[in-house]
Amino acid sequence: MDQPLIELTGATLEYAARARAVDAVDLTVPTGQFLAVVGPSGSGKTSLLNLIGGLERPTSGSVRVSDLELSRSDDRQLSAYRSSKIGFVFQSFHLHPSRTALENTSIPLYFTSTPMAEGLARCRELLQRLGLAGLEDRSVSQLSGGQRQRVAIARALVNRPPILLADEPIGHLDGETASVVLELLSELHKSEQVTMVVVTHDMSILNVAERTVEMAGGRLIR
Amino acid sequence: MRRTRLTRLALGEAGASPWRNWPLALGVALGVACLVYFLSLASGVEELLRKRVVGSLPNRIKVQPSSFSVGPLALQSSINQTTVDKLRALPGVTAAYRQARLPQPCQLYASYGGQSVVTDMIVEGVDPGLVSSQVASGRSFAPTPSEPYTAVFPLAAVEIVNAGISIHTGLPTLTPEAIVGRHFELLVGTSSFSPGQSVRRRCVIVGVSDQIAVSGPALPLEVVEQWEGKPLTYYSVTLEVDTPERVEAVAAAVEELGLVTPGLEMARRIATGVIWARIALVGFAAAILLIAGVGISTGLSLQVREEARFIGLYRAVGATQNDIRWIYLARAGALGLVGSLAGLLLGLVGGYLTQWAVAHFGPSGVLLNDRLFAPTALILVSGLSFGVLGCLLAGAYPARQAARLSPVEALRTG
C-alpha cells in the first residue's frame, strides 16, 4: 500500500485561544479518493479545506501533502504548492464579474511559468469540456449561476492540480444545474485520477463519494 | 518573466476601469508640470540675466580698475599698457582685449524709419577680437584706411531704443539683423552740452555686441587712437580664458594685481539668487507632489480594501506575498509614469506658451533672440523620476497592506 497523499496528524487551527476551528484532526486521504466532508454550520469544514490547501498553517499538529510538510513551509513554498498541487472551488465562486469567462479561467496562469499561449489553449479546452463553448468571451456577470460555477471549476483545473478542494460546489445551484456540475466532478475524478475533497450537504454528492467523514465542533466524529 | 506577467495583470485591471485610477495621476501630472515649468523658467531667466550682465560669452572676464573714494573725491584710475601685458601673461589667459573711450564729445546722426535722429554719444575704441565673434557674417570689423569706418553697436542700446523710443513714436522695432549695413555719421568734437569744432566721420554698422559699453558705438581701437592723435588708457580689459573652469582662478590672480571683476561678482550674486529661487520653486512643486502622493496612497489603499476578495483569490491560486506587493507597486508606478509624462508635456506646453506670450505681448524687445524658458535634459529626467519615484513611494504602503492580507480573511470579505 503506497503512502497516503494527504495526511493530517493532530491538526489544529485556532482563531482565538480556546476557539478551535479544527481540533486535533487525524485524517489520511489516499491518491485518487473522492472524499466528502459533512457537518453542521460552523463545525470547521471550510477551515479543514484551508489547512489542506495551504491557505492556513496549523496552529499545532501536522499537515503533510506528498512530501511537503505544510506547517513548516514558508510563504513561497506554500504559494508554489497552491499553484501546482491544489485547485480550489469556492462556495461563492470568487469570479471577477467584469471579466470574461476566459479571463477568469486564466488567472492562475499569471502565477506560473506555463507559456501563456499554451495555458490559454488549455483554458479554452476546459471551458469547452465544461459545456461553455462560445461563452469564452462573455463577461461573467452575464452568465447563469451554473455557468459561473463551471467557469470556477475550469479555473481550478487550469494548472492540472492533482488535488481538487471544493466547498459546497453545488450549494447555490438549482437541481438541474447541480446535477450537471456533479456529473462533471465525478467524470473528472474518474478520467483524471484527481483526488477530491468536497464539503457538502447534498445527498447526490454523498452517493458519488467513495468515503464520507463528518465534523462537529472542529473534530472528526466519523 | 513572472514580473512581466504580474505587471500585465496589474495594468489590465487598472485599464478595465480607467476612470477609477487615472484621476489619481492628475495630481502627479500637476506636480511634475510645475517642477518642469518652474525649473526651466528659472534656468531661462538665469541665462538671460547672465547674458545681460556678464555677456553671452562664458569664458571671458571683464577687468576694471578699482575705484577709491577719498572723502568727496572719487578717484577712478585707469589701466595702462604695462598692466595689460601683465594680464596677458597670467596662466590660462589666451587674449586680452582693451577698451578705451574717445575723450572728445561726439554726436551721432542717423536716419531711422524715415526720420533723422541726433543724439550725444560716447565713442569707444576696442581691440577687434573683443567683438569679432559677434560681427555679422560677410562683414569684418577692422581698421579701414578711409570712410566708411566699421562700427559695432551695443545690444543694450538697441533694446533701449526699442523699449523707449519705438513705443512712443510708433517706429518699427529694431533687430540686430536689421541695423547691420546701415550707415551713420559721427560729429567728433561737438555735443549738445559743449558745442565746438567738429569733424564729420561716416561709419557703417557691421554687428551688434553685448561686449561693449552701452553709451555708444565701438570702433577699432587703432582708428579711435588715430582720431585722438595719441595712445589712450583703458577703462576696461576683457580677458579670454582657455576653459570656463579656469575663470575663477584667473579672476583671483586679477584681484591680486589690484584690479576688480564686477561682472563676475554680479554673476555670482545672480547664481546664488537663482539657487534660492530654485529651492523655493522645487519646494512648491514637491508640496503638490506630496499631496498627489497622499491621494494615490489613500486611493490605492481603498482599492486594496475593495479588491480584497480578488487578492484572496490570487493568493489561493498561487500568488506569493511578493507577487501581490508587485501588483500594487506596478499600478502605482504606471500611474506615476503616465502622470509624469502628462506633466512633462503640460509643463513644456505651458512654458513655451509663456515664452510666446512674453515675446508677443510683453514689453517689446525684452527677449529678442533669447529664451525665457530653457528646459534641459536634466530637468526633464528629474521631473520624470521625481514623479515615478514619488508614486512608487506612495504605493509602498498600500502594496504592503495588500501583501499582508491573510488569504482566508480576504476571501471571506466577498
Ligand SMILES: Nc1ncnc2c1ncn2[C@@H]1O[C@H](COP(=O)(O)OP(=O)(O)OP(=O)(O)O)[C@@H](O)[C@H]1O
Ligand atoms: N477568521 C476567523 N476568525 C475567527 N473565527 C473564525 C474564523 N474563521 C472561522 N472561524 C470560526 O471557526 C469555526 C469553523 O468555521 P468554518 O468556516 O470552518 O465552519 P464551516 O463548517 O465551514 O461552516 P459553514 O458550513 O457555515 O460554512 C466557526 O466557529 C467560525 O466562527
Ligand SMILES: [Mg+2]
Ligand atoms: Mg464553510
